Amino acid sequence: MIFDKLAAIESTEGVTPDAISSAVLERTQPLILRGLVSSWPAVQPAEASFEELGSYLSKFWNDRPVTAYVAAPETKGRFGYNEAFNGFNFKKGSAPLEGLMERFKELNKPGGDADMSVYVGSTPVEGWLPGFLEANSLAIPGDPLINFWLGNRTTVAAHYDFPCNLACVVAGRRRFTLFPTDQVSNLYVGPIDRTPSGQPISLVDFDEPDFQRFPRFAIALENAQTAVLEPGDAIFIPSMWWHHVKALSVCNMLVNYWWLKRPEIVDSPFGALLHAVLSIRSLPPEQREAWRTLMEHYVFDAGQDSVSHIPEHVRGCLGELDAQTIEQLRKEVADRLNS
Structure with a gap:
């Protein structure tokens, strides 16, 4: 066996x-x-x-x-x-x-x-x-x-x-x-x-x-x-x-x-995977690579260096995610999905 x-x-x-x-x-x-x-x-x-x-x-x-x-x-x-x-x-x-x-x-x-x-x-x-x-x-x-x-x-x-x-x-x-x-x-x-x-x-x-x-x-x-x-x-x-x-x-x-080892207010990543399949997977190769770069910059390799040039009070979803910011972001995502 x-x-x-x-x-x-x-x-x-x-x-x-x-x-x-x-x-x-x-x-x-x-x-x-x-x-x-x-x-x-x-x-x-x-x-x-x-x-x-x-x-x-x-x-x-x-x-x-x-x-x-x-x-x-x-x-x-x-x-x-x-x-x-x-x-x-x-x-x-x-x-x-x-x-x-x-x-x-x-x-x-x-x-x-x-x-x-x-x-x-x-x-x-x-x-x-x-x-x-x-x-x-x-x-x-x-x-x-x-x-x-x-x-x-x-x-x-x-x-x-x-x-x-x-x-x-x-x-x-x-x-x-x-x-x-x-x-x-x-x-x-x-x-x-x-x-x-x-x-x-x-x-x-x-x-x-x-x-x-x-x-x-x-x-x-x-x-x-x-x-x-x-x-x-x-x-x-x-x-x-x-x-x-x-x-x-x-x-x-x-x-x-x-x-879960995550803040309670954070959403499940599986929805992001499904949306990536919907919105990114079928793009031409050069566009997929461009979005890979953006994902790495803003998500997977995100750190202080990626936002330090933006004043803290206007970083929005790139700053600390509090309950208010998350609700605004969810509404933005929903509006884009429904547009």
């Missing part, structure tokens, strides 16, 4: 849920925190059953339906596009957690369709499992977005997240394979404006990579890092790192924490 030949993600032990240092949370490289949440009451054995996990979760769940994704056995748990690329290879439904856990049990009974893949992704813990976080606490500064992920043997294709991510394995075993942002050209990413779940994904099947169709994926693997996490382990994934996640057990649950 390709995973056996990849570099290992750096790991550490001894970090506790109530004392995660800023040195961990501000890293620019991924890190495995072995046993970080092993003291959580929710943590189940590596080969936990849905009966065991459901028994614990029943203390918290309510009647609110969760969104579940279902894929046929031939997908082998790999959620993504269909062969024609005119849709996806899964269906979406909803059910309360109690009913969904019963469905998982039925799939795993003798004669059940155990190869059917069912997956609940990115569901806010507080809204669907009230009280869970009080019983299973983790000290992350600020106000992180906390979600849970639940399913059987499923695969989340390689994708990136803008926020930093601390993912904690509650049940089952998961293999994480990570790539730095600069590997985007070697991961063969699909459409960015029509995605299975919001984020662009790699089209490469990591279990059976087609190197004839995706030859540069071999270069991506040279820059990859991987590790298998056991229940109680956690992984810190820096902002914008590509990560492929494969659930290796029949019963899997993960809780993750997302937070």
Whole structure:
């Protein structure tokens, strides 16, 4: 398997849920925190059953339906596009957690369709499992977005997240394979404006990579890092790192924490990417280069030297971005988009 030949993600032990240092949370490289949440009451054995996990979760769940994704056995748990690329290879439904856990049990009974893949992704813990976080606490500064992920043997294709991510394995075993942002050209990413779940994904099947169709994926693997996490382990994934996640057990649950290293008033850069595709990508080469220069000057290499010649009180959006300046800039952008 390709995973056996990849570099290992750096790991550490001894970090506790109530004392995660800023040195961990501000890293620019991924890190495995072995046993970080092993003291959580929710943590189940590596080969936990849905009966065991459901028994614990029943203390918290309510009647609110969760969104579940279902894929046929031939997908082998790999959620993504269909062969024609005119849709996806899964269906979406909803059910309360109690009913969904019963469905998982039925799939795993003798004669059940155990190869059917069912997956609940990115569901806010507080809204669907009230009280869970009080019983299973983790000290992350600020106000992180906390979600849970639940399913059987499923695969989340390689994708990136803008926020930093601390993912904690509650049940089952998961293999994480990570790539730095600069590997985007070697991961063969699909459409960015029509995605299975919001984020662009790699089209490469990591279990059976087609190197004839995706030859540069071999270069991506040279820059990859991987590790298998056991229940109680956690992984810190820096902002914008590509990560492929494969659930290796029949019963899997993960809780993750997302937070942003940016001022709260700043917008998501993804909108700027889409607008750049719309407004710059099709320009003649010499014009694209001119705009690259302007982008580098005003955005990527921006510093005091680029604005020091402008009186501070008239720098506008080139100066410090306060709430008033940002609202004015948003209005200017909206007006230009609508003109």
